[in-house]
Amino acid sequence: MVSSREVHAAFHPEGKVTALGLDSQGTLAAWAEGSGSVFIAVKSRDSFIVSATWIAPARVRGLVFHDETIIVLDDEIGLTCLNADATIVWQQTVGGGGFSLLKYSDGFSVIDGLGRLHLFGFDGVPTNLNETFDDILLQQSVGPYLVLGFENGSVQALNNGLLTWSRPVRGETGEAITCLGSTADNHLVLGREGYALVAGDEEALELEVWSIQDNMLLHRDDLNSRLLHAVPSFKGVACGFDDGKVSYLDVSMPTPTFVTGFDCTYPVRYLCSVGKEVLAASWFFIHGNDADGRIWKIEHQGMPQMVVAADDGSVILFAGEDQNDWTEPEPIGLFSLTAEVVEMDETELNLWFNRPEEPVHLSAEEIYRSDSEMESFFSKEELLSMNQAHDSTVEIDVLQEALGSKAVMAQPVAEDGSLEIDTEALLEHLDDAIAQMALLPQDDLLEQLNAESGEILPPRAMSGGDQTHVPGDDGTAVITLDGSDSYDPQGRIISWSWVDESGKEIADTPKVRVRIGVGNHRFELRICDREGQWSSDSLHVLIEA
Numbered sequence: 001m002v003s004s005r006e007v008h009a010a011f012h013p014e015g016k017v018t019a020l021g022l023d024s025q026g027t028l029a030a031w032a033e034g035s036g037s038v039f040i041a042v043k044s045r046d047s048f049i050v051s052a053t054w055i056a057p058a059r060v061r062g063l064v065f066h067d068e069t070i071i072v073l074d075d076e077i078g079l080t081c082l083n084a085d086a087t088i089v090w091q092q093t094v095g096g097g098g099f100s101l102l103k104y105s106d107g108f109s110v111i112d113g114l115g116r117l118h119l120f121g122f123d124g125v126p127t128n129l130n131e132t133f134d135d136i137l138l139q140q141s142v143g144p145y146l147v148l149g150f151e152n153g154s155v156q157a158l159n160n161g162l163l164t165w166s167r168p169v170r171g172e173t174g175e176a177i178t179c180l181g182s183t184a185d186n187h188l189v190l191g192r193e194g195y196a197l198v199a200g201d202e203e204a205l206e207l208e209v210w211s212i213q214d215n216m217l218l219h220r221d222d223l224n225s226r227l228l229h230a231v232p233s234f235k236g237v238a239c240g241f242d243d244g245k246v247s248y249l250d251v252s253m254p255t256p257t258f259v260t261g262f263d264c265t266y267p268v269r270y271l272c273s274v275g276k277e278v279l280a281a282s283w284f285f286i287h288g289n290d291a292d293g294r295i296w297k298i299e300h301q302g303m304p305q306m307v308v309a310a311d312d313g314s315v316i317l318f319a320g321e322d323q324n325d326w327t328e329p330e331p332i333g334l335f336s337l338t339a340e341v342v343e344m345d346e347t348e349l350n351l352w353f354n355r356p357e358e359p360v361h362l363s364a365e366e367i368y369r370s371d372s373e374m375e376s377f378f379s380k381e382e383l384l385s386m387n388q389a390h391d392s393t394v395e396i397d398v399l400q401e402a403l404g405s406k407a408v409m410a411q412p413v414a415e416d417g418s419l420e421i422d423t424e425a426l427l428e429h430l431d432d433a434i435a436q437m438a439l440l441p442q443d444d445l446l447e448q449l450n451a452e453s454g455e456i457l458p459p460r461a462m463s464g465g466d467q468t469h470v471p472g473d474d475g476t477a478v479i480t481l482d483g484s485d486s487y488d489p490q491g492r493i494i495s496w497s498w499v500d501e502s503g504k505e506i507a508d509t510p511k512v513r514v515r516i517g518v519g520n521h522r523f524e525l526r527i528c529d530r531e532g533q534w535s536s537d538s539l540h541v542l543i544e545a
């Protein structure tokens with residue numbers, strides 16, 4: 001037996017879920033799927049009802065709630081603020097397309113497809129930055145600070161859009177930041193991986209706790225596994241690791257100490273704290289640990305990557321995919337922390353998404369009854385024709401006309417109710433039809449047969465023609481790379497990739513907007529179909545001086 005919670009399928013998406021959101025009261029939900037469809041749903045008793053939809057211009061990367069509005073980040077426009085009825089309140093363009101969205105103390109922080117920082121107030125007004133911040137990998141809200149982790153291993157904190165703190169870089173050969181988190185009293189918690197100096201040596205894995213306000217290192221601890229997540233919880237700082245373990249760091253002690261929590265077996269991909277419970281997503285499961293020490297888990301059809309919760313834990317939604325293009329999209333699950341933990345056999349954990357639908361059995365009266373309500377959908381001529389179809393004196397002329405010849409002769413109806421057809425004439429007519437097919441041009445016939453036999457035809461990438469633009473006052477120009485004309489005769493394209501001249505991928509959608517400086521730039525579009533067949537095309541973009 002295993003401890004679990006009752007789960008229901010809140011929504012059945014038609015495409016891959018790319019973003020998921022829930023307001024703080026748990027009464028309004030939203031999710032994005034496929035290439036940009038956004039759905040808004042209102043809670044009704046124990047379920048949600050879709051109340052509005054909106055189509056984003058490209059794939060949605062992020063979705064958060066603010067007051068009674070929904071902030072959506074997509075690959076093309078950038079930020080869009082929607083009301084609960086899906087009407088647009090405001091929009092702001094993000095050059096390079098959106099990549100990561102974070103709601104923090106001063107507004108919204110956006111990392112674009114090129115790793116650059118953009119800040120916006122809650123009213124959508126852009127925040128002017130005194131300097132640029134590039135190559136950002138991680139962002140985290142820590143009290144009044146926006147903390148950024150960069151590709152080179154550096155960490156910086158901004159307050160009101162101004163750089164206020166930088167962590168000293170450690171290690172002669174560089175380091176990587178694996179996690180940005182916080183404590184309950186707004187101290188920064190980060191995971192660090194130092195590169196080994198000698199091949200074969202183990203990398204240095206550490207946890208650091210910093211007071212940004214005092215520019216002081218409060219604690220440092222050696223680790224046995226990479227720290228991936230750190231969130232404040234009822235037991236101190238809940239830490240999720242690459243080896244699947246979740247431990248609690250008690251930072252209230254003079255010397256912070258780790259307390260064992262629970263083991264997810266696989267790397268922790270998502271970690272959050274709701275009330276007096278900690279939830280961890282790992283592999284195909286969501287694990288939970290409450291204040292009484294109980295450990296429970298929920299199974300999902302996909303690997304959960306998104307978990308959103310109401311403040312009181314009464315509503316929790318989660319989504320993920322199984323990374324299999326041949327299966328149906330996975331449902332969005334719904335459960336509540338206010339419900340009791342139940343005991344069940346582990347094989348029953350998948351019943352909520354794997355239970356077969358029971359067939360509806362109809363009585364003979366329901367099957368054969370005459371439904372007069374449907375008659376309103378037909379014309380008088382159609383009703384007359386259907387009534388004649390049930391008449392035993394139906395004529396054979398309809399069959400003869402369909403065959404294109406009057407050669408099929410028959411008596412209307414035999415004594416036993418069957419039709420008497422001249423079989424020799426019918427076979428002769430069919431032979432003539434087959435002979436006519438044989439006279440079709442051989443190339444056309446083979447092309448048709450190949451198309452129907454499942455021949456796999458390669459896709460063709462179309463990056464568009466070369467472009468020339470004039471820069472703005474800042475010496476840059478925003479251009480649109482549009483590969484929408486790319487096609488596959490059988491509609492099997494599953495991946496898109498725009499690559500710049502350095503070989504770095506800047507987008508994985510057909511269309512993307514990027515900001516570039518003066519000079520000649522080359523971009524390449526690569527597409528791939530379900531059979532792994534690639535096609536590429538390139539273009540040059542000149543920004544004139």
